[in-house]
Amino acid sequence: xQRIPVKPVPELVxxxxxxxxxxxxxxxxxxxxxxxxxxxxxxxAFLILPFVLAFVMSFTNQRLVSPNPTSFVGTRNxxxxxxxxxxxxxxxxxxxxGETLRDATGAPEYPVLRDITRRNPAYxxxxxxxxxxxxxxxxxxxxLLASDVVFMRAxxxxxxxxxxxxxTQATLALLLALMINQPLRGVxxxxxxxxxxxxxxxxxxxxxxxxxxxPTGLLNSILTWLSFGNxxxxxxxxxPSTALGAIMAMSIWQAVGFHMVIWLSxxxxxxxxxxxxxxxxGASTLQKFRHVTWPGLRNTAVLVLVVITMQAFALFxxxxxxxxxxxxxxxxxxxxxxxxxxxxxxxxxxxxxxxxILFLLVxxxxxxxxxxxxxxxx
Amino acid sequence: xNRTKRYTVTLLxxxxxxxxxxxxxxxxxxxxxxxxxxxxxxxxxIIGDFNASQDDWRVTLEEFPQIAYNPSVVAAALSGNLPDIxxxxxxxxxxxxxxxxxxxxxLSDGALDGFLPSVIGEWQGEVYSVxxxxxxxxxxxxxxxxxANDIRIPTLDAPWTFDEFEEILETLQATGEYEYVFDxxxxxxxxxxxxxxxxxxxxxxxxxxxxxTFLTAEGVLNGxxxxxxxxxxxxxxxxxxxxxxxxxxxxxxxxxxxxxxxxQWNGNWAxxxxxxxxxxxxxxxxxxxxxxxxxxGGASWQFGVSATSPYPExxxxxxxxxxxxxxxxxxxxxxxxVPSTQSAALLTENYGPGGAxxxxxxxxxxxxxxxxxxxxxxxxxxxxxxxxxDIANGADVQDTLDAAVDEIERDIANNDxxxx
Numbered sequence: 001x002q003r004i005p006v007k008p009v010p011e012l013v014x015x016x017x018x019x020x021x022x023x024x025x026x027x028x029x030x031x032x033x034x035x036x037x038x039x040x041x042x043x044x045a046f047l048i049l050p051f052v053l054a055f056v057m058s059f060t061n062q063r064l065v066s067p068n069p070t071s072f073v074g075t076r077n078x079x080x081x082x083x084x085x086x087x088x089x090x091x092x093x094x095x096x097x098g099e100t101l102r103d104a105t106g107a108p109e110y111p112v113l114r115d116i117t118r119r120n121p122a123y124x125x126x127x128x129x130x131x132x133x134x135x136x137x138x139x140x141x142x143x144l145l146a147s148d149v150v151f152m153r154a155x156x157x158x159x160x161x162x163x164x165x166x167x168t169q170a171t172l173a174l175l176l177a178l179m180i181n182q183p184l185r186g187v188x189x190x191x192x193x194x195x196x197x198x199x200x201x202x203x204x205x206x207x208x209x210x211x212x213x214x215p216t217g218l219l220n221s222i223l224t225w226l227s228f229g230n231x232x233x234x235x236x237x238x239x240p241s242t243a244l245g246a247i248m249a250m251s252i253w254q255a256v257g258f259h260m261v262i263w264l265s266x267x268x269x270x271x272x273x274x275x276x277x278x279x280x281x282g283a284s285t286l287q288k289f290r291h292v293t294w295p296g297l298r299n300t301a302v303l304v305l306v307v308i309t310m311q312a313f314a315l316f317x318x319x320x321x322x323x324x325x326x327x328x329x330x331x332x333x334x335x336x337x338x339x340x341x342x343x344x345x346x347x348x349x350x351x352x353x354x355x356x357i358l359f360l361l362v363x364x365x366x367x368x369x370x371x372x373x374x375x376x377x378x
Numbered sequence: 379x380n381r382t383k384r385y386t387v388t389l390l391x392x393x394x395x396x397x398x399x400x401x402x403x404x405x406x407x408x409x410x411x412x413x414x415x416x417x418x419x420x421x422x423x424i425i426g427d428f429n430a431s432q433d434d435w436r437v438t439l440e441e442f443p444q445i446a447y448n449p450s451v452v453a454a455a456l457s458g459n460l461p462d463i464x465x466x467x468x469x470x471x472x473x474x475x476x477x478x479x480x481x482x483x484x485l486s487d488g489a490l491d492g493f494l495p496s497v498i499g500e501w502q503g504e505v506y507s508v509x510x511x512x513x514x515x516x517x518x519x520x521x522x523x524x525x526a527n528d529i530r531i532p533t534l535d536a537p538w539t540f541d542e543f544e545e546i547l548e549t550l551q552a553t554g555e556y557e558y559v560f561d562x563x564x565x566x567x568x569x570x571x572x573x574x575x576x577x578x579x580x581x582x583x584x585x586x587x588x589x590x591t592f593l594t595a596e597g598v599l600n601g602x603x604x605x606x607x608x609x610x611x612x613x614x615x616x617x618x619x620x621x622x623x624x625x626x627x628x629x630x631x632x633x634x635x636x637x638x639x640x641x642q643w644n645g646n647w648a649x650x651x652x653x654x655x656x657x658x659x660x661x662x663x664x665x666x667x668x669x670x671x672x673x674x675g676g677a678s679w680q681f682g683v684s685a686t687s688p689y690p691e692x693x694x695x696x697x698x699x700x701x702x703x704x705x706x707x708x709x710x711x712x713x714x715x716v717p718s719t720q721s722a723a724l725l726t727e728n729y730g731p732g733g734a735x736x737x738x739x740x741x742x743x744x745x746x747x748x749x750x751x752x753x754x755x756x757x758x759x760x761x762x763x764x765x766x767x768d769i770a771n772g773a774d775v776q777d778t779l780d781a782a783v784d785e786i787e788r789d790i791a792n793n794d795x796x797x798x
Binding site: 061063064065066067068114118128130131149210211213214215235236237238240324325326327328329340343344345346347 | 449452455473474476477478479567622623624626756757760764767768771772773777780781784788789792793794
């Protein structure tokens with residue numbers, strides 16, 4: 001009979017197991033700390049410290065370039081960014097008769113909005129505000145005034161971007177993962193193809209897509225050809241109504257491969273025996289997906305959703321390269337505004353305040369997602 | 379000779395050499411043109427000549443890519459590592475002077491005599507920087523095209539008037555031969571917008587800021603003249619005469635040369651490829667007079683002395699040395715820029731009498747107006763850029779200009795008036 005050799009247990013391990021709190025334990029702690037130290041130091045220096053600084057600076061008037069001393073200004077930066085007030089404008093009336101003034105066509109005449117929002121002592125609450133949007137209610141007009149219209153647009157665009165991109169990208173990535181999870185010949189070629197855009201720098205991808213979207217670009221050529229010339233070329237990035245959509249489509253295409261790989265890793269952790277058992281019991285493909293695949297992907301789904309949401313909130317490079325926020329603020333984003341103000345406009349405090357707002361936004365969305373996707377079984 | 383001896387001799391030689399070098403005080407020079415061999419060679423030649431010409435100072439060069447240059451200077455200023463001599467973009471200079479990055483020049487009397495006014499960087503009555511060259515803009519056109527359409531060729535003394543220019547654009551558009559009749563270069567986002575388009579605004583009678591106080595733009599950037607400009611500007615795009623904000627760089631480079639654009643608003647730096655394509659047929663025309671005289675933007679990169687330099691006398695000596703005509707001409711020949719003096723222009727290939735680019739010197743001399751010399755310019759430029767893009771994309775002209783005025787005022791207020 002062959003004897004299985006027993007390796008001697010090393011002294012350190014034995015002592016640790018035996019005592020749980022021996023002299024070796026201490027050495028291990030030191031070693032552990034020493035190994036963690038480089039990462040901890042780097043995290044502190046490049047993540048925690050800048051964040052604390054940004055938080056502090058958002059309450060000051062810190063400038064990038066200025067001889068003026070920095071001072072605390074309280075919440076001024078946040079008030080300037082976030083103030084939104086409704087204003088109901090009534091038509092002008094004749095001071096004598098009290099009747100509504102009308103122009104030649106009978107339409108009521110209104111005061112000039114800027115007279116109200118620019119240093120008007122009667123309306124101190126509207127000072128410096130601008131029209132964000134307005135609706136007509138009968139002969140009156142309801143204005144939504146904001147002190148920072150561009151930031152409000154950036155906020156709205158980013159939210160819309162997240163709402164569209166997160167579900168679409170996650171679903172498409174799952175479909176791709178299901179497709180390339182088949183044991184087919186040459187499936188690796190497809191895996192590589194789908195993953196390729198992820199490896200290319202987003203700046204390069206954005207530049208290429210600028211050409212694709214140009215009025216004489218590839219997309220318009222293809223659409224014209226497919227429609228036998230009936231399609232009128234669209235200036236995708238130059239038109240306020242198509243620009244954000246164009247950037248969404250390109251962003252989804254660019255990062256879908258990354259999330260596909262995460263889904264794929266989730267798919268491959270599901271044991272094959274479960275599918276075999278389901279087949280034996282006569283389950284259809286759809287039933288297998290519903291009752292085997294999807295429950296098995298639970299944790300992956302939470303991860304993918306959280307990662308996509310955070311990435312979508314950080315929308316920047318595409319905007320910077322492709323549209324710089326235009327046309328007419330149709331593609332402003334929160335991070336693009338933070339960078340524009342902090343560095344280009346030299347307003348570090350304003351940029352910091354935007355970063356803090358973004359942080360709170362992402363934090364609350366992540367908490368909400370965790371709450372919604374929490375494990376309800378327990 | 380054995381090894382020890384050889385080492386000793388080498389060491390002594392090195393010591394002796396470094397002793398010689400040590401007699402000269404080292405001055406650092408930062409330059410924005412990394413990647414451009416021609417520029418580098420000229421700067422190195424000036425430095426070499428200067429170092430050889432005297433025994434007190436030794437200038438060393440550090441180069442940065444243009445896109446990273448301004449952030450590098452800001453970072454260096456924050457950490458207290460500014461060089462002795464730096465180069466600075468003309469309109470940005472007041473911002474740096476105000477921030478305490480730069481000190482006024484102390485050149486000898488008459489050192490700047492004969493220089494184009496736009497290359498002398500002044501802020502609050504002091505000269506802080508001086509440029510070895512300027513850049514100028516013109517309307518690129520082809521003589522054959524204008525003659526075929528019976529269009530008068532304008533001169534510096536008799537530029538096209540507003541009505542004439544409108545008629546010309548319509549005539550050219552009616553030919554149907556061009557994708558666009560007047561390309562202004564919307565592809566070149568950034569500083570090009572205020573540099574190239576604010577002269578139109580000024581020719582209409584508006585401006586970027588009220589230059590009497592430098593505290594407000596009310597009535598100047600959103601007054602009736604500015605609104606007239608804005609309406610005209612918007613109409614260029616709605617009438618399909620001008621490529622819009624989605625124009626790409628490639629079309630900007632080749633549109634005129636390929637004959638797809640009839641007229642192009644462009645800088646002298648683009649002249650060489652156009653000359654190669656059209657030769658004698660090419661014309662550089664002055665900006666139209668929209669009512670308040672034809673205008674072009676002035677001031678390019680200039681040299682100045684950092685505020686923290688311990689050796690301002692050395693830095694000033696270098697700048698004065700670099701202002702010699704031969705170097706101004708070298709830059710002009712090397713990269714096609716407008717030389718800063720008439721006497722240097724005579725030495726150049728292109729700007730002398732009968733030279734292909736001669737007209738640009740007079741354009742600079744007669745029409746150039748510098749961008750507002752205020753530290754607020756950095757913010758004004760971004761605000762104006764956005765307003766121009768928004769109006770081109772169909773935004774309401776009055777609202778957009780009003781918003782731009784408010785934004786400029788808010789920025790000035792946040793900075794306690796920028797020293798005004």
